[in-house]
């Protein structure tokens with residue numbers, strides 16, 4: 419607990435300094451629950467009091483961790499028990515402090531806040547305190563699933579102990595947590611393996627395909643793209659362009675001649691396949707599909723992938739064409755609405771809101787039911803393998819929610835699937851080298867693609883508007899940025 423408290427107190431000091439604020443004389447209120455989460459908060463506030471901060475502890479449950487409360491009092495902290503009568507007054511006073519530490523509920527929470535604690539947090543959320551630091555998890559966020567029980571006080575920073583908890587890496591929980599800082603407290607070796615894994619840029623540097631001296635088209639991977647239609651020509655152009663800049667040996671495009679002309683105008687390196695396509699090692703099916711001809715092409719390609727054991731990235735309209743059970747090297751890329759339809763195929767009747775409030779649960783369920791890797795698009799992208807492992811990538815920014823962004827993601831994923839199909843995902847490869855087992859590797863491929871897409875999108879947007887085409891154009895530079903971490 420002391421190491422946790424030290425980590426929490428030091429993170430508060432760093433954040434205040436980054437805001438250009440003095441430590442001495444600044445004010446902090448810790449909202450302290452009755453368990454060890456409150457204990458961490460009180461011990462941390464005692465340390466801050468000894469550094470000259472004006473400290474108040476609001477005891478939200480009447481009682482508190484005895485030793486931590488004694489240490490807080492001994493350091494000169496002011497104690498304010500919360501009750502029905504003083505909620506409003508304490509909310510206004512607390513909101514005016516330089517820092518609020520949310521140490522009401524942590525991993526011992528069952529459901530959300532209630533009573534005066536809930537009223538206090540709801541009032542504070544409306545008053546927007548200058549700096550909220552959550553202890554371990556924001557109170558009301560389920561540490562295991564990321565489900566939230568409102569009210570939750572949105573944090574700028576969450577200081578968590580032992581390892582990033584799944585609830586901080588999956589929405590809606592991630593959306594309430596701000597930046598996450600992990601404090602090692604010496605129990606890491608005894609913790610179960612994390613339920614959610616996030617690939618870092620160092621992982622990407624190890625995993626990205628690199629052509630050997632004798633590389634040629636088929637060793638780099640050839641991807642077949644069935645996308646677009648007379649109505650949605652842009653989807654074809656964007657997904658083929660994104661695939662072509664993501665490292666494959668070649669991109670074959672299957673679609674109507676009118677669309678192919680526009681595709682080739684943007685990506686002359688692509689090959690139009692008006693009839694039986696040449697050899698491919700992976701498929702991208704679905705962006706902008708419309709009309710019976712294109713749907714038939716997608717069906718034929720899906721069947722070829724199924725029969726030939728080839729990986730396939732299945733998006734948008736092609737999601738309707740899936741077999742009962744998909745091969746484990748297929749990557750489905752629904753958004754929340756499409757996920758409800760996908761789940762509906764296996765009699766799971768949910769709404770988009772249900773999915774968005776329980777993203778981790780439903781992405782896992784979809785992977786289990788379909789047998790495929792399921793990539794659920796969102797502010798945080800979750801990628802579930804049928805084996806149950808889930809990756810969480812959150813490299814993009816909200817400006818990427820723009821038309822065609824999903825088509826670009828599909829192109830990136832299709833190219834990577836072809837590259838890895840060509841180079842192999844064996845036990846002697848880089849995936850095994852970072853502890854990714856054989857059943858998780860296609861989910862990891864999808865996580866690599868999601869991360870590249872997010873990094874490219876963030877670079878293309880800076881802090882402003884961008885377009886799907888601009889995201890695609892940023893992909894080569896994103897590969898170069900990642901490559902810089904190869905030696906690191």
Ligand SMILES: NC(=O)C1=CN([C@@H]2O[C@H](COP(=O)(O)OP(=O)(O)OC[C@H]3O[C@@H](n4cnc5c(N)ncnc54)[C@H](OP(=O)(O)O)[C@@H]3O)[C@@H](O)[C@H]2O)[C@H](O)CC1
Nearest residue numbers: 419422453454455456523524525526527528529530531554
């Ligand atoms: N291994 C680690 O990660 C460590 C974590 N530490 C800190 O410990 C907390 C977990 O502490 P714990 O005492 O288990 O529980 P909480 O502090 O999260 O919850 C406090 C108590 O509140 C009650 N409770 C549960 N749900 C609610 C609710 N919805 N509303 C109000 N009260 C609730 C419950 O008590 P009961 O008597 O009602 O059962 C909880 O016990 C962890 O988050 C870390 O901060 C250690 O410091 C280091 C190791």
Ligand SMILES: [K+]
Nearest residue numbers: 520523555557
């Ligand atoms: K908390």
